[in-house]
Amino acid sequence: PHTGRLALYLLGLQATCPPLSPHRSLVTWLKYYLEEEWTGSQQRGHPVTSYYQYGLGVLALCVHRKRVRDQVVQQLLTAQHHRRLGHGDNTVDTEAVVALAFTCLERRRLVGTELAAKLRLAAHEASRSMAKAQGPDGVIGNIYSTPWALQVFLATGECKTEPAFGQAMAALLENLEAFGTAATMAQVLPVLHGHSYLDIASRHCGEEPDTLTPLDMEPLPEVPGNKTVQLVVECPLPWCYDLQLYDRLVSVPAAASLLDVLRVAAVLDPREFRFHTQDTPQGPFLTQVLGLEARQEKRNYWQILSAPNTPLQMGIAEYRPPDGATLILRLSEW
Numbered sequence: 001p002h003t004g005r006l007a008l009y010l011l012g013l014q015a016t017c018p019p020l021s022p023h024r025s026l027v028t029w030l031k032y033y034l035e036e037e038w039t040g041s042q043q044r045g046h047p048v049t050s051y052y053q054y055g056l057g058v059l060a061l062c063v064h065r066k067r068v069r070d071q072v073v074q075q076l077l078t079a080q081h082h083r084r085l086g087h088g089d090n091t092v093d094t095e096a097v098v099a100l101a102f103t104c105l106e107r108r109r110l111v112g113t114e115l116a117a118k119l120r121l122a123a124h125e126a127s128r129s130m131a132k133a134q135g136p137d138g139v140i141g142n143i144y145s146t147p148w149a150l151q152v153f154l155a156t157g158e159c160k161t162e163p164a165f166g167q168a169m170a171a172l173l174e175n176l177e178a179f180g181t182a183a184t185m186a187q188v189l190p191v192l193h194g195h196s197y198l199d200i201a202s203r204h205c206g207e208e209p210d211t212l213t214p215l216d217m218e219p220l221p222e223v224p225g226n227k228t229v230q231l232v233v234e235c236p237l238p239w240c241y242d243l244q245l246y247d248r249l250v251s252v253p254a255a256a257s258l259l260d261v262l263r264v265a266a267v268l269d270p271r272e273f274r275f276h277t278q279d280t281p282q283g284p285f286l287t288q289v290l291g292l293e294a295r296q297e298k299r300n301y302w303q304i305l306s307a308p309n310t311p312l313q314m315g316i317a318e319y320r321p322p323d324g325a326t327l328i329l330r331l332s333e334w
Helices: 003-015 021-044 051-063 070-081 092-107 113-132 146-156 163-174 182-192 197-202 258-268
Strands: 226-234 244-253 275-280 283-289 300-306 326-333
Touching: 003 021, 003 051, 003 182, 003 197, 021 051, 021 070, 051 070, 051 092, 051 197, 070 092, 070 113, 092 113, 092 146, 092 197, 113 146, 113 163, 146 163, 146 182, 146 197, 163 182, 226 258, 244 258, 258 275, 283 300, 283 326
Parallel strands: 226 326
Antiparallel strands: 226 244, 275 283, 300 326
């Protein structure tokens, strides 16, 4: 199911103050998808997609003032309690989405008193966890999960007392150029105005003057010369015939993104290197390398690392590797 995408669409739609009728069927579909997620979590121990999308679904329904079955909410609460919300070391974005959903349900009184108390406690625990996850540079998790964490601080009111809030906001302001897609802008803009997605539910819709004016976007300056990037493909999973499947130097223009590096490698070495991407609201997403496909139902994904083991914190179309960098595409499980 497209739980997360539909949830984000409904959040955006609600923010535009639409008439009631056009999106009622979409809310119904989201309820259906969320039930599928819950069923998957009961049968397999995890949702059909992920707890990130599961949490987004609950949040979007809450913003639309729609009740969610207690069992659906309880499953999310249990997953948070047992630290099963995500994969890898960085689960900040998922924790934040879930905390926002909990805060919304409790604040909108869409659950009973006993469950509301548990949700309030869980949201504050998530807030403390995110503060502990803050790095020395002020970033919480990575630069893209930082706006989610800031939304939690704003929604729970802890922005007034939590020192991590100011440090994270400063880090965000220093890295605004990283938010170049519509989806990432949608995460950061509410924070820059002191709001969270929960505020969508309490907006007073009225006729607004047409004050939007187009921006004249200047193209990025050209960087002269070339650079060389070491491109490595690894598959540490037991069913792969070898750990290192590809290792080549790729020469590209100095301003090239990682996506450009992959394209050049595919042109220079078409028999040895090939890849596929999928367009998402966050930009192109790497789905297949050397014929090996990352599939959600198999719970694996292509992790992109800067050698030796630093996860990439930008999308493949935004990240511009420096000259001499070694980039690892690693098929990983979560």
